Amino acid sequence: MYPIKAVADSKLTKSRGHYKGWLDVNRETMQHNVFKNVFGIGDICGTPLGKTVSSAAHQAKVVHINLLSDITQQRQQESYDGFSAYPIKTGYSEVIMAKFNYEDLTDSAINNAPNAAKKWWLSDVYEAKSDYWNKILKGGDSFTEVWFFI
Numbered sequence: 580m581y582p583i584k585a586v587a588d589s590k591l592t593k594s595r596g597h598y599k600g601w602l603d604v605n606r607e608t609m610q611h612n613v614f615k616n617v618f619g620i621g622d623i624c625g626t627p628l629g630k631t632v633s634s635a636a637h638q639a640k641v642v643h644i645n646l647l648s649d650i651t652q653q654r655q656q657e658s659y660d661g662f663s664a665y666p667i668k669t670g671y672s673e674v675i676m677a678k679f680n681y682e683d684l685t686d687s688a689i690n691n692a693p694n695a696a697k698k699w700w701l702s703d704v705y706e707a708k709s710d711y712w713n714k715i716l717k718g719g720d721s722f723t724e725v726w727f728f729i
């Protein structure tokens with residue numbers, strides 16, 4: 580997996596280390612470590628974990644508040660805890676919804692196969708496509724309605 584070239588070639592990225600070429604943001608505030616008027620959301624961020632729609636939705640909530648605080652020069656800051664959720668198919672009609680964050684990478688949802696649930700499989704097979712076209716692509720509340728709760 581590589582960062583988008585336009586960003587990787589810019590001065591907005593980390594210049595060395597594991598996240599070289601990825602957006603240089605604080606992993607909790609999502610604010611750029613050098614250019615304070617820049618915030619990051621999504622796959623482009625040089626942060627641990629993430630790289631899911633679910634983490635992007637959770638980051639978006641944090642960025643929304645921190646961006647407004649920055650503009651209005653208030654001190655209130657929200658913190659992203661690294662939450663991410665990802666469906667892992669473990670068999671026919673079984674999906675584990677793995678959930679984890681910066682502190683807890685050993686969530687039982689990842690390690691505990693009995694947590695595999697038919698409801699997530701049904702959601703993946705029957706709801707995902709319609710949610711994608713009707714909610715996610717429209718953004719705003721309908722986007723977070725789908726992705727924020729998991």
Ligand SMILES: Cc1cc2nc3c(=O)[nH]c(=O)nc-3n(C[C@H](O)[C@H](O)[C@H](O)COP(=O)(O)OP(=O)(O)OC[C@H]3O[C@@H](n4cnc5c(N)ncnc54)[C@H](O)[C@@H]3O)c2cc1C
Binds near residue numbers: 585
């Ligand atoms: C096969 C697959 C399955 C996945 N399944 C899941 C899942 O079940 N659940 C989940 O939560 N996540 C899943 N993901 C991850 C999820 O798709 C990504 O985390 C999410 O799309 C990231 O969104 P983003 O907006 O940060 O980046 P992207 O969706 O990659 O959007 C970046 C956009 O920038 C555009 N772009 C690139 N260069 C430029 C440029 N120079 N100028 C302008 N625009 C540019 C690209 O065309 C693209 O549209 C999956 C990913 C893959 C590949």
